[in-house]
Amino acid sequence: MLIGNAVVGQSGGPTAAINATLEGVIRGALECDNIKKIYGMRNGIEGFMDKRLIALDEIFKDEDTLRLLGQTPAAALGSCRKKLPDPNSDKAEDVDFYARLFALLEELDIRYFFYIGGNDSMDTVAKMTKYAEKVNYDVRIVGVPKTIDNDLMMTDHTPGFGSAAKYIASTVREIIRDCSVYTVKAVTVVEIMGRDAGWLTASSAIGRIVDGTAPDYVYLPECPFDMESFYKDIEKAFERKPYVVVAVSEGLQFADGTYVGEGTQSGSTDVFGHKYLAGTGKALEMAVKNRFGCKVRSVELNLPQRCAGHLLSNTDITESVRIGRAAVHAAAEGVSGEVMVFVRKDTDAYKCDIEHRSVMNIANSTRYVPDEFISDEKNNVTDECCKYLAPLIEGEYPVVFEKGLPKHIIL
Amino acid sequence: MLIGNAVVGQSGGPTAAINATLEGVIRGALECDNIKKIYGMRNGIEGFMDKRLIALDEIFKDEDTLRLLGQTPAAALGSCRKKLPDPNSDKAEDVDFYARLFALLEELDIRYFFYIGGNDSMDTVAKMTKYAEKVNYDVRIVGVPKTIDNDLMMTDHTPGFGSAAKYIASTVREIIRDCSVYTVKAVTVVEIMGRDAGWLTASSAIGRIVDGTAPDYVYLPECPFDMESFYKDIEKAFERKPYVVVAVSEGLQFADGTYVGEGTQSGSTDVFGHKYLAGTGKALEMAVKNRFGCKVRSVELNLPQRCAGHLLSNTDITESVRIGRAAVHAAAEGVSGEVMVFVRKDTDAYKCDIEHRSVMNIANSTRYVPDEFISDEKNNVTDECCKYLAPLIEGEYPVVFEKGLPKHIIL
Numbered sequence: 001m002l003i004g005n006a007v008v009g010q011s012g013g014p015t016a017a018i019n020a021t022l023e024g025v026i027r028g029a030l031e032c033d034n035i036k037k038i039y040g041m042r043n044g045i046e047g048f049m050d051k052r053l054i055a056l057d058e059i060f061k062d063e064d065t066l067r068l069l070g071q072t073p074a075a076a077l078g079s080c081r082k083k084l085p086d087p088n089s090d091k092a093e094d095v096d097f098y099a100r101l102f103a104l105l106e107e108l109d110i111r112y113f114f115y116i117g118g119n120d121s122m123d124t125v126a127k128m129t130k131y132a133e134k135v136n137y138d139v140r141i142v143g144v145p146k147t148i149d150n151d152l153m154m155t156d157h158t159p160g161f162g163s164a165a166k167y168i169a170s171t172v173r174e175i176i177r178d179c180s181v182y183t184v185k186a187v188t189v190v191e192i193m194g195r196d197a198g199w200l201t202a203s204s205a206i207g208r209i210v211d212g213t214a215p216d217y218v219y220l221p222e223c224p225f226d227m228e229s230f231y232k233d234i235e236k237a238f239e240r241k242p243y244v245v246v247a248v249s250e251g252l253q254f255a256d257g258t259y260v261g262e263g264t265q266s267g268s269t270d271v272f273g274h275k276y277l278a279g280t281g282k283a284l285e286m287a288v289k290n291r292f293g294c295k296v297r298s299v300e301l302n303l304p305q306r307c308a309g310h311l312l313s314n315t316d317i318t319e320s321v322r323i324g325r326a327a328v329h330a331a332a333e334g335v336s337g338e339v340m341v342f343v344r345k346d347t348d349a350y351k352c353d354i355e356h357r358s359v360m361n362i363a364n365s366t367r368y369v370p371d372e373f374i375s376d377e378k379n380n381v382t383d384e385c386c387k388y389l390a391p392l393i394e395g396e397y398p399v400v401f402e403k404g405l406p407k408h409i410i411l
Numbered sequence: 412m413l414i415g416n417a418v419v420g421q422s423g424g425p426t427a428a429i430n431a432t433l434e435g436v437i438r439g440a441l442e443c444d445n446i447k448k449i450y451g452m453r454n455g456i457e458g459f460m461d462k463r464l465i466a467l468d469e470i471f472k473d474e475d476t477l478r479l480l481g482q483t484p485a486a487a488l489g490s491c492r493k494k495l496p497d498p499n500s501d502k503a504e505d506v507d508f509y510a511r512l513f514a515l516l517e518e519l520d521i522r523y524f525f526y527i528g529g530n531d532s533m534d535t536v537a538k539m540t541k542y543a544e545k546v547n548y549d550v551r552i553v554g555v556p557k558t559i560d561n562d563l564m565m566t567d568h569t570p571g572f573g574s575a576a577k578y579i580a581s582t583v584r585e586i587i588r589d590c591s592v593y594t595v596k597a598v599t600v601v602e603i604m605g606r607d608a609g610w611l612t613a614s615s616a617i618g619r620i621v622d623g624t625a626p627d628y629v630y631l632p633e634c635p636f637d638m639e640s641f642y643k644d645i646e647k648a649f650e651r652k653p654y655v656v657v658a659v660s661e662g663l664q665f666a667d668g669t670y671v672g673e674g675t676q677s678g679s680t681d682v683f684g685h686k687y688l689a690g691t692g693k694a695l696e697m698a699v700k701n702r703f704g705c706k707v708r709s710v711e712l713n714l715p716q717r718c719a720g721h722l723l724s725n726t727d728i729t730e731s732v733r734i735g736r737a738a739v740h741a742a743a744e745g746v747s748g749e750v751m752v753f754v755r756k757d758t759d760a761y762k763c764d765i766e767h768r769s770v771m772n773i774a775n776s777t778r779y780v781p782d783e784f785i786s787d788e789k790n791n792v793t794d795e796c797c798k799y800l801a802p803l804i805e806g807e808y809p810v811v812f813e814k815g816l817p818k819h820i821i822l
Contacts, residue, residue: 014589043594074588081593170721170816177485177819178425178718182492183454188714210814213821302710303599307589310581310722313815393815403621404724404804405581408588410624 002138004111005037006328007053010146011044011117011124012081014074015160016167016309017320018146021116022077023070024324025144026060031325032332035112040411044080044117045124049101053108054411065409070321071399072408073309084124087131098131105139112140112331116324118147118158122339122363129337129359140331143339143359144324148306150199151366154357155341157392159323160306162316165203166393167308168192168301172204172247173213175299179243186295187234187244187288190215191281193305194249198222198369199389200305202381204247206393209386216244221251222369223378225260230284231291233379250280260284310406314395319352326354350391413549415522416448417739418464421557422455422528422535423492425485426571427578427720428731429557432527433488434481435735436555437471442736443743446523451822455491455528456535460512464519465822476820481732482810483819484720495535498542509542516550523551523742527735529558529569533750533774540748540770551742554750554770555735559717561610562777565768566752568803570734571717573727576614577804578719579603579712583615583658584624586710590654597706598645598655598699601626602692604716605660609633609780610800611716613792615658617804620797627655632662633780634789636671641695642702644790661691671695721817725806730763737765761802 008025010018022040029038040056041048054077060066069076085094105113115125125143132139145152148164172190179188192201198220208214216237219225237244252260261279281298289296319342327340338356345351373385400407419436421429433451440449451467452459465488471477480487496505516524526536536554543550556563559575583601590599603612609631619625627648630636648655663671672690692709700707730753738751749767756762784796811818 010592014592043592046594072588073585075592078594079592166815171715171719173816173819174484174718174720175714177483177720178714181421181425181454181486181490183457183489207816210816211819213819297714299713299715300711301715303586303589303708304582304710304712304715307585308582309585309588390814395815396812401807403801404577404806405584405618405621408584408622408624 001034002111002140003034003036004109005039006035006112006114007039007041007048007108007110008056008114008116009041009044009048010075010077010079011115011121012079012147013118014079014307015146015148016073016163016307016312017160017316018074018116019072019076020070020317020320021144021146021159021324023066024321025114025116025328026056026066027321028325028328030057032328034332035328039108040077043078044082045084046080046082047078048104051104059411068400068407068409070317071309071312071397071406073307076409076411081120083120084127087127087134102131102135102137105137110139112328114142114144114327114331116144116146118145118149119152119364119366122359125339126359126363140334140336142327142331142335144327145339145341148200149194149197151197151368153362153365153367154339156344156352157342159316159320161199162313162319162392163311164200164305165206165389166313166316167311168200168203168305169206169393170311171301172215173207176213176215176245179245183242184295185238185242186297187246187292189281189284189288189296189298190245190247191250191298191300192247193301194221195251196221196366196368198249201247201249202369202373202385203389203393205381206386206389209383209390215247217246217379218381219246219248219252219379220369220374221249221253223374224255225252226255227287229379234288234292248280248284252280309408310399312397312399313393314397315392317397323354330356412445413522413551414445414447415520416450417446417523417525418450418452418459418519418521419467419525419527420452420455420459421486421488421490422526422532423490423557424529425490425718426557426559427484427574427718427723428571428727429485429527430483430487431481431728431731432555432557432570432735434477435732436525436527436739437467437477438732439736439739441468443739445743446739450519451488454489455493456495457491457493458489459515462515470822479811479818479820481728482720482723482808482817484718487820487822492531494531495538498538498545513542513546513548516548521550523739525553525555525738525742527555527557529556529560530563530775530777533770536750537770537774551745551747553738553742553746555738556750556752559611560605560608562608562779564773564776564778565750567755567763568753570727570731572610573724573803574722575611575716576617576800577724577727578722579611579614579716580617580804581722582712583626584618587624587626587656590656594653595706596649596653597708598657598703600692600695600699600707600709601656601658602661602709602711603658604712605632606662607632607777607779609660612658612660613780613784613796614800614804616792617797617800620794620801626658628657628790629792630657630659630663630790631780631785632660632664634785635666636663637666638698640790645699645703659691659695663691720819721810723808723810724804725808726803728808734765741767
């Protein structure tokens with residue numbers, strides 16, 4: 001039995017469920033006899049290096065505070081986007097980085113290290129695991145997935161995705177209601193997050209299998225975008241009704257690999273080399289206006305889709321707590337260098353088990369929307385896709401409000 | 412006692428509460444012995460002219476259906492933006508228009524006419540009232556206000572505003588949580604609806620008197636916008652913390668009357684001569700990026716702020732039902748040519764009475780945010796403003812969901 005302290009950090013972009021997972025990790029740590037103290041690192045690994053830590057076990061002593069944490073959107077501990085150096089690098093600064101990092105772990109007697117994050121954060125877990133093996137430091141390092149993008153390998157879905165999907169599906173159906181009130185021809189382009197994978201954009205269509213309310217077309221980054229086919233799709237929709245609503249992914253690309261929103265985007269990239277995209281909806285708005293001369297509007301769902309804590313999927317939040325808790329129990333039982341995952345059991349009633357997989361199989365690859373979830377015309381998702389998505393948005397988490405506003409905890 | 416049929420229409424931009432008012436009108440009509448049938452006109456007065464009517468009393472026979480209507484966002488009957496001609500015009504087409512309109516009222520034995528709408532819609536109520544007097548047609552015409560903009564004269568606030576304000580205040584605090592996770596300098600500009608009046612933008616600040624979470628600055632269209640003061644405000648905020656969040660109204664203008672978003676807007680106008688604005692946030696995003704070289708993001712709350720039926724102010728929805736019902740009862744008692752209004756009773760506990768005022772005093776003028784609600788530096792609202800706004804967002808209307816999505820009724 002490995003006895004010592006634990007530390008937990010959050011990394012990558014915010015989600016509405018990342019604090020529910022933190023709640024789960026804290027609950028797990030409070031339950032485990034092997035874990036003495038649980039620290040939270042501010043701003044992920046960056047803050048840890050500066051020893052910016054808070055004692056979570058001293059803050060979360062009662063049920064109400066833990067519950068409040070779970071409903072607060074965006075990383076309560078703060079986040080970072082630091083990319084760790086190669087653990088086998090012999091560059092002086094890289095050697096020094098890992099030496100300092102592991103000296104700090106030892107100084108604080110950290111034997112349990114939990115990192116809640118997306119694809120890039122699992123890269124941190126993988127590298128630290130490799131380095132720990134190299135220097136033979138006894139620590140259990142476990143990653144807990146978090147991303148609204150749902151694009152991690154090996155897991156049925158990711159914590160945080162369900163709430164984002166619920167917000168998107170609800171908001172898009174409200175936009176459809178809004179657009180349906182006039183009789184003049186109009187096109188509304190809703191731009192949804194998703195740089196590489198179209199899961200979030202796909203979720204705008206869930207209403208179709210509930211009551212038939214869904215966008216007329218759904219364009220995913222998995223399929224090359226073609227302007228002429230797009231115009232033809234709109235023409236066809238206009239034959240049926242005056243208002244057309246389409247959902248587009250921010251990451252849409254033409255066949256030659258240029259981004260649809262390229263013209264209106266800044267062109268800068270983040271430290272992982274990802275391009276910042278923001279202009280897909282706007283670019284298509286202008287294109288449709290030029291082509292059809294009708295009223296056109298683009299709506300970018302923007303930040304609210306990843307931080308709308310006022311509308312949370314009960315499935316997502318309860319699962320997010322569960323997976324955080326499970327990570328701690330797995331670590332206590334000896335698991336390390338692994339990432340916790342959801343495995344959907346093939347039954348009619350939705351049920352997910354929590355297991356773990358080697359981080360080496362997860363980091364730095366992307367899970368795309370598969371072909372069978374995309375229509376033959378590449379302009380919508382299939383009912384099968386909606387059926388996969390539907391259970392993830394089920395249930396409304398009972399958010400506590402104070403004087404009309406969702407209550408948050410600030411650490 | 413005037414006995415006959417009633418007709419109700421919805422006009423102007425959608426809100427999340429306009430169907431709650433329709434619910435109230437239907438409830439009122441079902442209760443009144445003077446009213447035999449209640450018709451709904453599709454797409455407002457435009458649809459009425461084409462005799463596109465539905466028998467609401469035949470559809471809404473049970474409590475569940477009425478409740479479902481109340482929580483469905485955007486005009487369930489459809490809307491229009493038709494401006495009626497001058498009732499005293501002697502142009503052939505105008506004379507013909509009113510002749511046809513009133514022949515139709517007579518044909519259908521309409522003695523009660525309810526119009527739910529904003530400023531421009533009250534213009535319709537005023538003109539029809541004048542014409543009815545001129546031709547001595549016995550009909551009770553009552554306007555019921557509806558606008559997220561809260562810019563109607565004579566009323567404490569407008570139905571629909573409270574839910575929009577609740578959505579905005581909740582969403583902006585979530586955006587603040589989202590922006591607070593990183594340590595790099597960043598500015599987020601949230602663009603909020605409000606062409607002329609800053610009520611919606613002001614409501615982003617309500618959290619300040621709840622738990623201190625509010626934008627750093629709030630800029631309203633009531634005050635001329637000055638770029639240098641804006642830059643100074645941001646510099647000052649950066650002295651305290653790395654992330655700055657500002658709320659700006661879409662209608663912001665410089666001292667010379669040009670719109671801040673003018674450069675990036677289309678420049679077209681609607682039939683009432685209003686300019687379409689869309690670019691204020693984007694324009695400020697680019698300006699701040701040029702000036703400070705830091706990370707900048709603009710978030711346009713866009714359509715969801717007026718149609719987010721998944722997050723409704725209980726105060727707003729229950730009041731919206733009440734005012735619709737009250738309109739019918741007032742008409743049954745002889746009121747005509749009037750608009751229903753809220754009158755806030757000056758007590759510590761919030762309480763609003765429903766009264767009515769002459770439509771002539773309401774149509775075609777705008778209620779602005781008064782000076783005492785705006786800070787001396789013109790870059791924020793006062794606590795007094797927040798105190799006026801706070802009760803309007805109180806309570807969460809118990810929205811019915813189906814398979815994870817808010818349930819809507821489609822007429």
